[in-house]
Amino acid sequence: MVKKITQLEKNIGLKFNNIDLLRQAMVHRSYINENKDFPLDHNERLEFLGDAVLELVVTDHLFLKYPNPEGELTNWRSALVNSTMLSEKSQQLGINDYLFLSRGEAKDIGKAREIILANAFEALIGAIYLDQGYEKAREFITDKIISELPRILELGLYLDPKSKLQELVQEKFSITPGYQVIDEWGPDHAKKFKVAVLVEDKKIGEGEGPSKQEAQVSAAKDALLDDKWKK
């Protein structure tokens, strides 16, 4: 059961003039297919708009605040604006409880859901922009997304996580980290892997993913975020 949209409005901390814009941002295409008489369209047009607003707000901030070359700013922007980050932020706002999904989509909580959550976040930005204007959208993006920048820069998360971890481990211990599959499960079409990343025989992080490579990246991120082994 989809929760009342006014609760989401409170989570976001804004009062919409047209609450249907916020509601529409939560509507996945699959829901419309199953509910032809639903009064609102799905959220893809709002996502198209929100994506461009997000891009300008982040670009403008990076340009004005940092004198770095364009190539570096582009990497930082990619680390801020990508489906993993946007779906995390979406979940933090509780958007999972407000999505309008088909019965089929509602059961899928893997990669497909991550994309749906990220797209709903962009659609939400589109809705805020339309209803409240650029400045309110900028404040929202600054609060939710740009606030992650110091952590990303400090941890070097704009680099590929495996390269970054290798750099760090070599610097500290003069050896290369190793990866090991410690579990795998699920049917062939939906296999999952759990991978540990090790320094000599000590586990410094672990991660899961639908492929060994993705599980390794996730394990590397986990190790980067953990400070204990670095001491």
Add this chain to the structure above:
Amino acid sequence: MVKKITQLEKNIGLKFNNIDLLRQAMVHRSYINENKDFPLDHNERLEFLGDAVLELVVTDHLFLKYPNPEGELTNWRSALVNSTMLSEKSQQLGINDYLFLSRGEAKDIGKAREIILANAFEALIGAIYLDQGYEKAREFITDKIISELPRILELGLYLDPKSKLQELVQEKFSITPGYQVIDEWGPDHAKKFKVAVLVEDKKIGEGEGPSKQEAQVSAAKDALLDDKWKK
């Protein structure tokens, strides 16, 4: 010899507070390499900013003016914002006469120059946005880029040109257009092709390019823009 920048300011129809921003938008990376003591940086950071401004202005316009699905709006946007269109607009403003280029780059007037012109156009948008604000940048983009939209929609230029031409020729003559290489020249690493597009034995367009495929696309565009054979 690079022309006086104040003349470009007149072409654009704006009075800059900081004329160095406009000047910097014209500076290609290659010029800095050859002139290490030049007081300004090259234009890549301005291009990074201008690209995001251009994207939001065009996206916002398409969203508000047309109720079409996101997929169509994305195609229309690609037809408005691409290096061919931006370099054409750059040339119409006379930007060729204001570019700061290395001696090597100054000699190249092919595809490399097209990219340089398109990038300078985006950097110019970045400079206008910084110096004059979003609204002036929006007016500039509306005047130079969005004004092309009716023609693009009318001629179906948002479709792949070869598909669009085939559709049109089949509708009118119930046959399929054919392509024929009518000339080729240049050394192997810089080959050029000239291609004609024919309806039965009548040439309805021609185009050049660094591959047969690109020359065909150019010939199809040429035919689409010519009204004579359609009557």
